[in-house]
Amino acid sequence: MTINQPTGADLWLPEPEDHDFPAAADYLDLIMGAERVERIIADLQRAPTQIKMAKDILRASGLPLLGADNVHVKHDIQKARDGKRLSPVLLVRGTPLIIADGYHRVCAAYHLTEDLVIPCRLVDR
Structure with missing residues (x-):
């Protein structure tokens, strides 16, 4: 790890921000019905925060790693370094895992170090 590179402990807020839940609902609304979205968001709001590794979240989601030059990933990397x-992040268990909110943050964490732990809320689909 290089100097000024954050560790898992000092990188994350203890709880998701309030605006993360509506953002997750907007995304989920594209792939499932309104009743299911409402239930999942309520479950995410109540779920305990747990720790998962960046590389495992990416693998389970099947999503590609966005480059460090992606504007949103770059912003999150700089934010962490500052x-x-x-x-x-907000996750919905399934095959594949759904990153309901936080895809850019997962990619930023991976670029900092793939073994970086990420606090997340994880609920069943």
């Missing part, structure tokens, strides 16, 4: 904490 000592500003990132919001935990």
